[in-house]
Amino acid sequence: MTKHIPVRTMADVKEPLVLFLIGMRINTFWRVWEWLPSFLAMGPMIVELYKNPELGFLSARTEMAGRTITVIQYWKSFEALEAYAANSERKHRPAWTAFYKRATSGTGAVGIFHETYVIRPGEVESLYVDMPTEFGLGGAIGTKPVTSKSETARERKG
Template sequence: MFAKPIPGRTTAAREGDAVVLLIGMRINHFWAVHQWFPVMLSMFRMLAELARDPGRGLLGRVLLTASPRTYYVVQYWESKEKLYAYASEVGLLHHKVWGAVNRKEKAGKLHAHVGLWHETYVAPEGAYESIYFDMPEFGLGAASGVVPVERRGRYAKDRFAHRSVGNSAP
C-alpha cells in the first residue's frame, strides 16, 4: 500500500531535540547466511518489539539499503535517554542480542561474516530543518507529523531560525 502524497510543501512538526540513530549491518560473506540472516531477523524483531510499546520512545523509522551488502534503519527517537534505556534494559531483545554477541566475541567465536554499526546524532532544537514537496509523510516528518511549510518559513534559514535559541515564537 502506498501512502498518498500531501500536496505542496510541508516540514516536520518536531518540537525539541531530534534524536537520530542510524543502525545497520554489512554482509561480508553472502554464503554465510547462517551468520547474517539471524542478525537481520533480530533487527526486525527489535523494531516489532518497539512498535508494540510506543512509550519506549521510538517515533519512527525508515529501512534503507546502501548497497547489496549494507542494510540499515534510520530511527527517530523521543530522547537519547529513552534510546539508552531501551538499549540497556534487561529482558528486552537488544540487551539479549548484544549479550550473545559479546559472549561470542570473548570466546573467540565471532566471525567476520557480518559487520555491525551504528551512529547516533542529537540535533538540538533550532539545529535541524526539513522540507517535503508533494511527498507523503517521510523521515522526521513521518516520525513527528508535518505542518505546512509557511508555519515554519519558506526558506531553510527561516526554518532553522523558527526554533533557534532565544526564538520561542510558534
Template sequence: MAQDVFPGRYTATPGESATVFLIGMRANRWWKIPTVVRVGSAMGRMLAYLSRTPEAGMLGYHQWAGRTTILVSYWKSPEHLQRFAADRDAPHLAPWRDFMRTLAGSGEVGVWHETYQVPASGIEAVYSGMPRFGLARAVGHVPVTAGLTTARQRLRASRAA
C-alpha cells in the same frame, strides 16, 4: 502499504530536540546466509517490540536493505534509546550479547551505529511531493508557508520556538 503523497512543500514540526539513531549491518561474507539472516532478523523483533511499546521512546523509523543495511530512527531522547538498549526485558540486550560472544571480530557480519542529539534550534527539514517521511513521519509536518520557504528561514524559526 501505500502511503499518501502530500503535494506541495512541508516541513517537520518536532517542537523539541530530536535524537537521531542510525544503525545497520553489513554482510561481509554474504555467502554465509544463515549467519546474515540470524543477525538481521534480530532487528525485526526489536522493531515489532518498539512499534507496540510507545513508552520505549522510539518515534518512528525507516529502513533500507542490501549488502549494507541502514535503519534511521527518531527517539524522544538519548535516555530512551539507552534504556531500551540495556533493558533485560526488551529484545535488544540478548541478541547483542550473542553477537558479541559469537560473531564480533569474525568478519562475517559487521554492525555499526551512530547517535545524534539535535537541538530543536538546529532542525531544518523540507519535503516536496512526498509521503510523510523521516522526521515528518515521526513527529508530524505542516505546510511550508510564508516565512518558511527557505532553509535559512526554517532554521531561524526553529531557533525562535
C-alpha cells in the same frame, strides 16, 4: 487537465529528539550462518518498539544499499534509547550478548554500526514535497506548512 499544486511541508521540531542510525554490513555473503542471525534479530525489535510507545521510540524506516542495511530510527530522547538497549527484559540486550558470542567464534562476516544524533529546534532543516505524511522526521513528530517565512533552508532551520 487539473493543475497540480505541490504541497510543501516541514517537520515541526518543538523539542529535542534523537536520530539513531543502526545497521549491518554483510562482509562475506556466503557465510550466511554468521550474518543471518543479526539480520533476523532486527524485525522483532522494531515490532516490540511499535507496540510499546512508552519506550520512547517514534518510528523507523529501513534502507538497503549494496551490502549494507540501515534502519533509520527516531527516538524521543537519548535516555530512552539507552534504557531500551540496556533493558534485559526487552529483545535488544540478549541480541547484544548473542552477537558477541557469534562474533568471537566467527570470521567477521558481518559488521554492525550505529550513529546517534541529537536533533534540536533551531539546528535542523527539512522539506517535504508531495511525500507520504508518515515519511522521515516529519512523519515521526508531525509537519507544518512551509510559509513565506520558511521559504529557504536557512529560514526553516531558524
